[in-house]
Amino acid sequence: AQRVTQPEKLLSVFKGAPVELKCNYSYSGSPELFWYVQYSRQRLQLLLRHISRESIKGFTADLNKGETSFHLKKPFAQEEDSAMYYCALLHGSGNTGKLIFGQGTTLQVKP
Amino acid sequence: DADVTQTPRNRITKTGKRIMLECSQTKGHDRMYWYRQDPGLGLRLIYYSFDVKDINKGEISDGYSVSRQAQAKFSLSLESAIPNQTALYFCATSRDSINEQFFGPGTRLTVL
Numbered sequence: 001a002q003r004v005t006q007p008e009k010l011l012s013v014f015k016g017a018p019v020e021l022k023c024n025y026s027y028s029g030s031p032e033l034f035w036y037v038q039y040s041r042q043r044l045q046l047l048l049r050h051i052s053r054e055s056i057k058g059f060t061a062d063l064n065k066g067e068t069s070f071h072l073k074k075p076f077a078q079e080e081d082s083a084m085y086y087c088a089l090l091h092g093s094g095n096t097g098k099l100i101f102g103q104g105t106t107l108q109v110k111p
Numbered sequence: 112d113a114d115v116t117q118t119p120r121n122r123i124t125k126t127g128k129r130i131m132l133e134c135s136q137t138k139g140h141d142r143m144y145w146y147r148q149d150p151g152l153g154l155r156l157i158y159y160s161f162d163v164k165d166i167n168k169g170e171i172s173d174g175y176s177v178s179r180q181a182q183a184k185f186s187l188s189l190e191s192a193i194p195n196q197t198a199l200y201f202c203a204t205s206r207d208s209i210n211e212q213f214f215g216p217g218t219r220l221t222v223l
Contacts, residue, residue: 009151032209044154044201044214051209086153090208096161097208098144098169101154 002027002091006102013077014110021072021105023061023087032090033070034099035061039083047072047085057081077109113138117202117215125223130189132218134202142205143185144212145169145177147198154201160185192222 003026013019025031035047048056050063050070061072070087087102115136124130134143145157146169156169158177166179174196178186189196202215 006153036212043216044203046211049211092208098156098159099212100156101146103151103153 002089002100004087004089004100004102006085006087006105008105009103010106010108012108012110015079016076019072019074019077019081019107019109021085021087021107023070023072023102025068025070025087025089027068027089027091031063031065031070032097033061033063034088034090035059035070035072036086036088036101037083038086044086077107079109079111082107082109115202115204115213115215117200117218119218120216121219123221123223124192126193128192128222130192130220132187132200132202132220134185134187134215136183136202136204136213136215138204138206138213139182140204140206140213141182142207143179144203144205145175145185145187146201146203147171147196148201148217149198157187157200189220189222192220194222196220197222 005024034049037047038044059074084104084106086104088099090097091100118133141162144159146154148154155171160166160179176188200218203212205212
C-alpha cells in the first residue's frame with residue numbers, strides 16, 4: 001500500500017544547527033514527492049518538489065529510491081524555519097493522481 | 112489576488128446536527144479537494160473533484176458528502192455530526208495532479 005511516514009512528531013534544534021526532517025515512502029511506481037510547510041497563522045503551502053531539484057529557503061531534499069526516502073535538509077536552521085512540515089507522495093498515474101500526506105513533523109528552532 | 116476561501120472559519124455544533132463547510136476559489140482551477148487535519152495523523156483526503164462532473168471519495172469519506180456547485184465552489188457536508196469529526200478542515204485547489212495544491216485557511220470544527 002502507498003504510504004508516507006514521518007517518524008518524528010517534533011524536532012527541536014538550536015539556531016545555526018543542521019536540520020534533517022525524515023520522510024520515508026512506500027510506493028510501487030516511480031514516486032513524485034513534495035514537501036509542504038505550514039508556518040504559524042499561515043496556510044499550508046508548497047516548499048519544494050523533487051522533480052524541480054531546487055533549493056527553497058536553504059532547504060533541499062534528495063530522493064533516495066534505494067532507501068525509499070525523501071529527507072528534507074538545511075545546513076543552518078533559522079528561527080523563522082519553525083513550522084509544521086509535511087511530506088507528500090503523489091499517488092496515481094497520469095493526470096488522476098492525488099496526494100498522500102505523512103503525519104507531519106513540527107520543527108522548533110530555539111534561539 | 113487569486114485565492115481560496117473557506118466559510119465558516121470556526122464552528123461549534125452538537126452531535127446529530129447537519130453542517131456544511133464551503134470552499135470558494137478564484138484561481139480558475141478545475142481540481143478541488145477536502146482534507147481533515149488531526150494531530151499525529153497529518154492531512155487525510157476526504158473527497159476530491161477533478162471537475163464539476165467528477166467527484167471521488169478519498170481515504171476517509173464515511174460520514175461526509177460533497178457538492179461541486181460550480182468550478183469555483185466545493186462544499187463539504189456532515190449529515191449528522193459526531194464528536195470524532197472534530198478537526199481542522201482544509202480545502203485545496205490545483206491546476207492538475209503534478210502541480211502545487213493551494214490551500215484555504217482552514218475551518219476549525221468542534222462537535223460537542
